[in-house]
Amino acid sequence: MSEEKELKQYATNHYSHYPSGEYPSYLAYGFRPMFLLLAPYIVISIILWSFAFAGYINLSFVSDPLTWHMYEMLYGIGIAGIIAFFLTGAPELFPGTVPIVGRHLGTIIIIWLLGRISFWFMDYINIYIVMILNILPLIWIIALVFKPVVLDPKRRHLSLAFALLILLGIQIFFFLSVLGKIEVSTKDILILALGAFTVLEILALRRINMEAINELLEYEDIDETFYSRAPRYNLAIFCVSLYTILEFLYPDNSILAYIAFASAAAILGIINDFVLKDNNILFKPFVIYMISILVLMACGYGFIGYDYINVEVYMLNHFRHFLTTGVFGLVFYIVMIIISTIHTGRHLFSNFWIALGVVLIIVSTFIRSFIPYYQEYMIEAYIISSILWAMPFIFYMKIFFPFLMNKRADGIPG
Template identity: 25%
Template sequence: MSGTMEALRNYRGPSVLCYGFRPFFLAAALWAVLAMICWLAMLTGMASLPMRFDPVTWHAHEFLFGYLAAVIAGFVLTAVPNWTGRLPVMGGRLAVLVLLWLAGRVAMALSGALAWPVVLAVDLALVLALVFFLAREVIRGRNWRNLPVVVLVLSYGAGNALFHVEAHLSGIAFDDAGMRLGLASALMLIALIGGRIIPSFTRNWLSARGARRLPHGFQRADIVVLALTALTLLTFVIRPENAVLRWIMLSCGTAHLWRMSRWCGGQVLGEPLLWVLHLAYGFLALGFLAEGLAQFGLLSIPAARHVWLAGAIGMMTLAVMCRATLGHTGYPLQAGAGTAAIFLSLLVSILLRVISGLPWVPVAALHLSALLWIIGFAGFALLYGPKLLRPRRGKRMPNPPAVAQGS
């Protein structure tokens, strides 16, 4: 950790390139806005892109493997130095990684003019670089506890590669094995990392306020829930038509609801930075239940899938981006009215997207959902962009107990 802090103190380049979360979180938010605008334009027939993918396949890819890849990059490039005490990637090397991500977005948009192996290679470049960085840091730092993160990022990249192959062979890949593998890897990351940070942050915040009831730490029961999650997601990837899967999905969703019931989420409603984490994890649990109900024919598959895609992934990534930005740029870990507003905007967007497939819901609900999604992530860019672009704030006075940081 001392080496990390010394490297940051000695850094003289642009502030936006001094830590991985800065350029990647800002890029992710801007892409979440721009990609949604492009999707709406294609959905309404107002515009098109010179690509080989159908619009639905492009839309699915660019949020799961485009937007999310930027968030994962920002997270791991920031977290790994803290986990291992080794030096962060910064300056020119970080700029190269950002350009790799940007090249992937351009290659996808112009894929109609490029050979598909070229599009695949360019789009995979960032994740391959991240896997190399993760593996090197974990091995050299002997930080074996985080080896599963390396495996999950690798499987996420494998899902993207398979997505490209399936799209080349059939032209449509938004619900094939590659998409399911990428989604399963992302959900497992949320279950693994969310299960660490949510009870930890909650405990710290409640302890600072003298609460008597505190969240449970990681126990054997959590291992059982994670094992059930891995089994459920593996079956989801390789045997989605298996009739038993619906029951496993329902069991897994119930297990996650039980797991998060031990984290005292009802006691943090006064702090948006915390309740949004609990809410996002709740969408993870509800996504398993929704998938089970969809296999019984009680809910449409697109609606169920967006509980995970927009709910668990969209909400969790926005929550983590806000919290990490505040913590690493020298601001108190306390959400203002603007941050609460972007969380609520995204929440309503998710709910509208889930119900938009019901026969009695007008198509305007889908468009309103997209608009609220844009507002949420544009709000992040406006509120947090200046923090990401400017140097870290200087030494601050200690926070009073009422706003003690929960990290």
């Protein structure tokens, strides 16, 4: 049996391991409480940052607002996504894994919340406590997947485990910098983390694309199977990893331009997966959404490569917004929609508000990425782009919170 067929079979069988007993809907599966908290947290964080950056409010509890913003957008939100993805996906990826629900699940969510609060008020809390609260969720997820990864004779998900270990190492590296134990800037470390998160996103997208697109094909009675081709993803991961490492070690080396271009080309190559032999699915809503993620990711590395060979305007850090505002935002938005739909017993659907959310994230990305070309309107651009970026997650709350707060539509536990 192929890996793709096995994954599809696990997706329908893993509920047989669901713990006995009654649990409130918001603690009935890992994605539920995480998404209930994450959507408003995303909105609050980005609005606070934009108005603080504009000087309209004062984040007096944060001594370094830029580091706070970068860390929260990467690790604060990123770890929440990791928790939701692995708590939801582990029973599918690793057959026999018992879903984490109820009080155990609530404990993990509380630790994540305490990590967010502690980081916000890091100036008033012992930094070691802040570090422990922030790294605990990643350590817990790694412990959750370690045994099934090692016991799997095919080592199918070893790459996910490695990605988590690397992100944990970079996170510890970051806190050692904050503590003054190493002389590396926190900004450089967080840029390194962005590359690691991008690799994890590519790994996750391979699995999510396969689940979501095959669900869509089955619902529309299309007798064809979508496959995420490993070589295409592996090439993209190799190029992105190489660029990330070399940029950290040799940030001014001109060779980075060509590696960035190679990364963009490799990422665009993944889109070939969506060209099926007998059916045209390129213009179906969720296919367009998933392709948009890859296009924004390719734009990010393509424009970064262009910046290295463009001596007139230095826009490197602004072009990174393709990877943060664009890819990070769109990945979370689309994946939250897919999981909140499929794993509450419903078929994937799209509507005007979901599509508008995708458009707003893309528009917000371009506004923020090209700010140096209209510097005189920088403050207005940051505020407008932040509001546009936050709106899709407000749409998400309106549409999907009722799904998260109620039992599965098909009556299956979870």
